[in-house]
Amino acid sequence: MAKNDEARPIIIKKVKKGGGGGHHGGAWKVAYADFVTAMMAFFMLLWLLNVSDKETLEGLADYFTPSSASVSGKSGAGKPLAGASIAASGLANASGSITPISGPPPTSKPDQNRDSKAADNAENPQADFEDKLKDETNEAMNALEETLRQAIQDSPELAQHKDQILIEQTPEGVRIQITDKDGRSMFEPATANLYNYAKRLIREIGGITATLPNRIAILGHTDGGSFGAGSDYTNWELSADRANSARRVLAETGVSSDRFSEVIGKSSSEPLYPNQIMRAENRRISILVLREAPVVLPNARR
Structure with a gap:
């Protein structure tokens, strides 16, 4: 036994004790930089949400909507919907200076409501007909307002008194108001008799x-x-008589009688300047062209 043990070779094992890890490269720095960038973008988004108005927030919502991005070609770049750029006014309110934000040009957002409405109208011809009439009416009102404003510039008579003519669109239609001015009344005092210049304006x-x-x-x-005490003639009668005087002048220009829907005296119940009820501008005639659809289809009027 002793002889065999001596014949075996002696094996020496070297064991290295564990030490500090070796060099792992700079990958952790890249990951940390990405993390810091993401946090900066997150806090920037929170700041924008806090200082932006409603329209800007809607633009941000559209930008981050999944359906708003589309992949183009090999670039893989998404195209944001309209509203992706942030309004500079919101940033100006927050910091006192406007900070421009650049980005890809926005594209138009699909009008899902209009597509749905078109689909409904395809099944309901009457609704489609009514929508077309409504669109035509709106266009006619816009054209009338533009025509009146242009006429004021082109007509020496209207231009001379343009400070007495007010034109605006209301839910009821286009309202044209002719007002008095200090030292320049439309009617003779306390009567419904129009001065010649006022007749020409109407x-x-x-x-x-x-x-x-x-x-x-x-x-x-x-x-x-008001009139003197004991008078049976009041501002109600006076305002109604003045409205009728304006109606007669309009009738002379070719406006048919069936087109007058109403002639009303409002007295002083609706002053143009509620805090200054005696101002001359409160004395006025309002001509309201009603917003209503034509009786026949556009194609039938030829």
Whole structure:
């Protein structure tokens, strides 16, 4: 036994004790940089949400909607919907200076409501017909307002008194108001007799409105003054008589009688300047071209 043990070779094992890890490269730095960048973007988004107005927030919502991005070609770049750029005014309110934000140009957002409406109209011809009439009416109202404003510039008579003519669109239609000015009244004092210049103004307006099929409402307004005690004639009668005087002048320009929907005296119940009821501008005539669809289809009027 001793001899065999001596014949075996002696094996020496070297064991290295564990030490510190070796060099792992800079991959952790890249990951950390990505993390810091993501956190910066996150806090920037929170800041924008806090300082932005409603329209800007809607734009951000559209930008981050999954359906708003589309992949193009090999670049893989998404195209944001309209509203992706942040309004500079919101940033100006927060920091006191406008910070421009650049980005890809926005594309138009699909109008799902319009597509749905078109689909419904395809099944309901009456609804489609009514929508077309509504669109045509809106276009006619816009055209009338533009025509009146252009006429004021082109007509020496209207331009001379443009500070007495107010034009605006309302839910009821296009309202044209002719007001008094200090030292320049439309009517003789306490009567419904129009001065010649006021008649010419109403004729100019009547010549334009006479070309439309829409009905017309005429309203007379007075200031907050009153007649003497015991008088049976009040601002109610006066405002109604003045509205009728304006109606007669419009009729002379070719506006047919069936187009007058109402002639009303409002007295001083609706002053143009509620805090100054005696101002001359409160004395006025309102000519309202009503917003209503034509009786026949556009294609039938030839």
